[in-house]
Amino acid sequence: MNNPYSVVTTIKSYDVIIVGASFAGSTLAIELGQSGFQVLLLDQMSFPETSSRTYPFFNSAVNLLKKLNLESYLEEIDSPTVPQILFQFDEVCIKGEVPVVNKESRNYGVKRSDLDFVLFKKAISFENVTCLQGFQVTKLLRQMDQVVGIAGVNRLGETFQYTAKMVIGADGRNSIVRRELNLQPMLNLESDYAYFHGSLSGLEPLNPLHFEVYRVLDQILAVFPTTKNQYGVYVIFPHSKQSWMEAFKQSSEDAFLRYLETEFSQINFQHRLKHAKLTTRVESLTDYSNYWYEGLGKGWALVGDAVIFKEPCLGQGVHDAIYAGRYLAELLKKYPDWIYSSSTLAYEYNRHLVEKFKGPFDLSGVLTKQQKLTAEEKMMHQMISAYPEATEKFLGIFNYANNMNELNSTIEQIVKSKTT
C-alpha cells in the first residue's frame, strides 16, 4: 500500500538512475558500471522474472553478449542451438541456415527470464551499481526544464526520492519516464493483431531444429525450440477474429490448443500436436502500437521498448534493447558533460537510432496491419525462395546480417540477369 506520509529523501545522489533492469536497463548498468559511474538501477519486479516466453536469440545478439563478456552464460542456461530458419507464406516456403554474422553462427531459443537474469546478475556485480528490486517509479523530479531525479514506492509502501545527473527510462512499453515527460510519438501505428504465447512439450520436432514462422492467410504461427525439449509457440491473429478473441478471453489455455489444432490445417500442424502438452499459462499482448519517440533530452533518455517498439514477430526486440543500451552508454562516456552536451547527445542518439532501426521499423509497419498478401508480394516470395542468394539476404534481415537495401539489390540483379 502506498503511504503518502512516508516521504524519505535520500542524501546520496547518483550519476545515473536507470528505471527498468531488464534487457536495456541491465545492459546500460553493466556498461556504465564498469566505467566507474555511480548507478542506481531500479525495477518494480524481482529477478528472475516469471514470464515463460521464448525468444529466438540470433548470432548478432550472441555477438553483443560477447562484448559484455557474458558469452559463457549461454552454456549455463542450456538452450539448444538452432541452425535454421523457416518462413512459410501461404504455400511458399523460404528456408535456410541463419546467415553468419562476424563469424558467429550460434543461434539459441532462449527463455526471456533466463536471459535478462544473466544480464541483471552481471549488472549488480559492480560495487558502484546499487540496485533496488520491487521499487516502482511513480514520478520524475524536475528543476525548471531539467529532469533531476525520480520518486517511487517500495513494496512496503514507503516513498523515496533519488536524484541524479541523468534519469534513463529503460522501463518498457508503458514507460513511466516517457509518460511523465509527456512525449508524443513521432511515429505511431496501431496493430490489428493479438499475440498469445504458450510453451509446449511433446511437439513433433523438425530435424534439424528451426525457428519456424508460418503465415497462413491473415494469421501467424511462430514456433521456437527452447530448453528441455520445449517449444515457445506464438499464435498471432487479427482482432477481427472476434469469436477467437472471445474464446481466449474465456479460457486462454483451452483456446490456445484448440486454435493450434484447427486453424493451421493448411500446414498440417495438427499432426505435430499428437503428444503435445501446454506446460505454461498463456501470456497475451492484445492492444499495442508500433511507435517511435524522441530518445534524449535535458537530464533524461529513453532506451529499448521505452523509445521504439516494433512488431514482436520480427524477433528483434531483445537484440535491439541490448544494442541500444550499449550505444547509449558509449555516447554518455563520449560526452561526459551531459548538461551542456544535451543537444549534441540528443542529435547523435536519435540519428543513430534512425540509422540502425528505421528499416526494420518500416517492415514492422507493413506486418502490423491485417492485409492479404498481394500478387506482387507472392511473386517476390517465390523468387526469394527459388534463388539461394535472395533467400540468404531475406533471412539476413531478421538477424541484422544485412539490410533491406541489400535484399532489394540482390533481387534487382536476379531480375536483370533473367531479362538479359
Ligand SMILES: Cc1cc2nc3c(=O)[nH]c(=O)nc-3n(C[C@H](O)[C@H](O)[C@H](O)COP(=O)(O)OP(=O)(O)OC[C@H]3O[C@@H](n4cnc5c(N)ncnc54)[C@H](O)[C@@H]3O)c2cc1C
Ligand atoms: C508478446 C511479445 C513477444 C515478443 N517476442 C519477442 C521475440 O520473439 N524476440 C525478441 O527479441 N523480442 C520479442 N519481444 C520484444 C521484447 O520482449 C522487448 O523488445 C524487450 O523485452 C525490450 O526490453 P526492455 O529492457 O526495453 O524492456 P522490458 O523487457 O519491457 O523491461 C522493462 C523493465 O522495466 C520495469 N519497469 C516498468 N515500469 C517500471 C516502473 N514504473 N518502475 C520500475 N520499473 C519499471 C519492468 O518491470 C521491466 O523489468 C516480444 C514482446 C512481446 C510483448
